Every structure is written in C-alpha cells, then in structure tokens.
Amino acid sequence: MEQKKVHFPADDDEPSDLKPPTPSAARAAAPRRVIVTRCPQCKVTFFATAAQLKAASGAVRCGVCQHIFDALEHEEKTPEKDSNTATGAQPLDASQSVSSPAKAQVSPTGELPSPGLSDNKSTTVGNPLHVDADINPLPELLTARFGKKKISTLYSAPVFTRSLVAVGILCLALQFVFTFSKQWGQQPHLRSVIVPVCSVIGCQIGELQNIALITSESLSVSAHGSFQDVLSIRLMLTNHAAFAQPFPKLLLRFTDTAGNSVAQRLFEPKEYLAAKFTNHNRFPARQAVRVQFDIMDPGEAAVSYTLDIRK
Incomplete structure (x- = not known):
C-alpha cells in the first residue's frame, strides 16, 4: 500500500497566512x-x-x-x-x-x-x-464631466465669435468706403473696386478727374478784329492723363502795374468750348484741344493777365 507523507512545519519556518483567501x-x-x-x-x-x-x-x-x-x-x-x-x-x-x-x-x-x-x-x-x-469612452466622459450643453458650447462658441468678428470687420470696411468714396474713387487703381461697392451701398464717387494732368499752353490775348472793346482769348489745353476726364474751369485774371486785380472771370466748359465738345463735356485722354473765346476789354488799367485751371 502506498504511504502518504505528512509534512509538519519546522520551528524556523515563517508563519503562513492563516486568513482564508477572499x-x-x-x-x-x-x-x-x-x-x-x-x-x-x-x-x-x-x-x-x-x-x-x-x-x-x-x-x-x-x-x-x-x-x-x-x-x-x-x-x-x-x-x-x-x-x-x-x-x-x-x-x-x-x-x-x-x-x-x-x-x-x-x-x-x-x-x-x-x-x-x-x-x-x-x-x-x-x-x-x-x-x-x-x-x-471620450464622449461619455466629457458628458459626465461637463454636460451636453457645455460640450455644445465649446464647439459653437468659437464659430459664433469668428462670425461676429467677420461681420464687424465687414461693416467697418463698408463704413470707410462710404466715408472716403470720393477720395478713393479718384485713384485709378482703387476705382475698379470702389465703383461696384458704391453701387450696392449707395455712395457717390463722382467722375474720375485730375486737373494736375491738364496744362494750358500758348495763351494769347488780342483785340477782336470785328468788334470794338472786345478781346479774343486763344490757348491750347492738353490732357496728359491716361483716362478721359471732365473739362476744367478756367479762371482768367487781369492785373495792373502794381499786381492788383483789375478784373477776373471764371469760365465754365460750355462757355469756352466749341459745339463739338459741349455735348459730352469730357476731355479725351492724351489729347490737346484748341480753345478760343471772346471777352469784354477790362480797360487800360489791365496791363497783365493770368490763367488758372480750376476743378
């Protein structure tokens, strides 16, 4: 018969944990x-x-x-x-x-x-x-910690803020265009942008005009050949701009020997232009126009004269 061996712990053995396992x-x-x-x-x-x-x-x-x-x-x-x-x-x-x-x-x-x-x-x-x-677990964890409404706000708030900022910038830009439309409209490189914007918001920009590019040459004042006490004015106007623009106004001034003004008059384009220009009233680009018109003689005191180009 097979014998079974029984082991008894020695005195120097470590005590075993007598607690039953959980x-x-x-x-x-x-x-x-x-x-x-x-x-x-x-x-x-x-x-x-x-x-x-x-x-x-x-x-x-x-x-x-x-x-x-x-x-x-x-x-x-x-x-x-x-x-x-x-x-x-x-x-x-x-x-x-x-x-x-x-x-x-x-x-x-x-x-x-x-x-x-x-x-x-x-x-x-x-x-x-x-x-x-x-x-x-991420959506459930965020929902448990922040709540559904807060999670929705985290994503929607930046979009709303960006949209609000974009609308504000657009309104500010349109306000600047409306305020400075006339000045900016006179710049050829900005006019192509300003014109369509003003057609929407209703601002006025006027015609493109730069009188600094218009010069007068060969000015002469002489007695009229047919009428007494009438002077005949002749000059050449040249538009050096690359665009057509309205004809300018002409200010003719007479002075005495001391430089004091004796007589002056501001002439509108229709008063000094020939009939072929009065209909459209626009100065062609890079062209010269000969101008001739008559005025009353200001008297013997007028010994000198000047011509200014006005807008």
Whole structure:
C-alpha cells in the first residue's frame, strides 16, 4: 500500500497566512489567461490578465477615471469558443492591442500586504491594458464631466465669435468706403473696386478727374478784329492723363502795374468750348484741344493777365 507523507512545519519556518483567501483572490487564482472587465464608474471596458489580477487580489485601477474596483465582480461575459468559431470572431488574447487612448492600471488596495514585508518576491505589471475597440469612452466622459450643453458650447462658441468678428470687420470696411468714396474713387487703381461697392451701398464717387494732368499752353490775348472793346482769348489745353476726364474751369485774371486785380472771370466748359465738345463735356485722354473765346476789354488799367485751371 502506498504511504502518504505528512509534512509538519519546522520551528524556523515563517508563519503562513492563516486568513482564508477572499472570494476575489480565489477567483483571481483561477487558471484563466485573460478576462474582460468594465469600470462601474465610467463604463470603459478593459482586458486584464491573470497575473495582473493575482498581483492585486483582483483589484484594478481604471486608467481613465482612476476608480479602483474588483475586476472579477464586474467581468464582462464573453461568447464561448465554439460560438466564436461559428461567427468567425477570434478569441480574446492578452497580447492584442486595441486603438484607444484609455488605459487601465493595476493598483494595490488596502487588502494587500505592505511592499516592505517581502524582499524576495516582486510583482511587475506589464504593458498598460488596452480598451475594447468597440468602446469610445471620450464622449461619455466629457458628458459626465461637463454636460451636453457645455460640450455644445465649446464647439459653437468659437464659430459664433469668428462670425461676429467677420461681420464687424465687414461693416467697418463698408463704413470707410462710404466715408472716403470720393477720395478713393479718384485713384485709378482703387476705382475698379470702389465703383461696384458704391453701387450696392449707395455712395457717390463722382467722375474720375485730375486737373494736375491738364496744362494750358500758348495763351494769347488780342483785340477782336470785328468788334470794338472786345478781346479774343486763344490757348491750347492738353490732357496728359491716361483716362478721359471732365473739362476744367478756367479762371482768367487781369492785373495792373502794381499786381492788383483789375478784373477776373471764371469760365465754365460750355462757355469756352466749341459745339463739338459741349455735348459730352469730357476731355479725351492724351489729347490737346484748341480753345478760343471772346471777352469784354477790362480797360487800360489791365496791363497783365493770368490763367488758372480750376476743378
């Protein structure tokens, strides 16, 4: 008959822990490679290996909300192996990696002995646990912390602010155009932009005109050949601009020997132009026009004269 040997502990043996194992520790010691557990607080699903459960008697710390819970009490039931084979799904493996930012950590709780009590035994936790690929905890976590209305505000506030700033800038630009439309409208490189804008907002820009580009030449004053006390004025006006513009006004002034004004008169374009120009009243670009008109003789005191071009 086979004899059974009974071992009695020696006096120098370390006393064993006489406490009965907790249910969690007993279940953690079960020969299972990996389980799927769900955090009861943030509902994130994790993989946990048997070695990790054994290190903390089944307690784990959620890598998302830092909540400590019993992984075995919140274990997620997985389909049987034959059902996996029938549906084509692969069995869970602790080495599988799932693309999710959430991580779980194994953390000792109050039930574990102090780390300083054992010198020759150490437990090393492997790579951070991964989250189930079918679970995306970020929306639920943000909703729990900030609320749905706050999350909506976080995304809608910048869009509303940008729209408000854009409307403000547009209104300010239109106000500047309305205020300085006449000045800016006289700039050929800005006129092409100002004209369509003013047609919408109703500002007036007037005709493009630059009298600095109009010169007078060959001015002469002589007695009229047919009428007494009448002077005949002749001159040449030249438009040096690259654009057609309205004819200018002409200011003819007579002075005496001391330089004092004796007589002066401002002539409108229709008063000094020939009939062929009075209809359209526009000075062609880069062209010269000969002007001739008559005036009354201002008298013998008028010994000198000048001609100014006015807008």
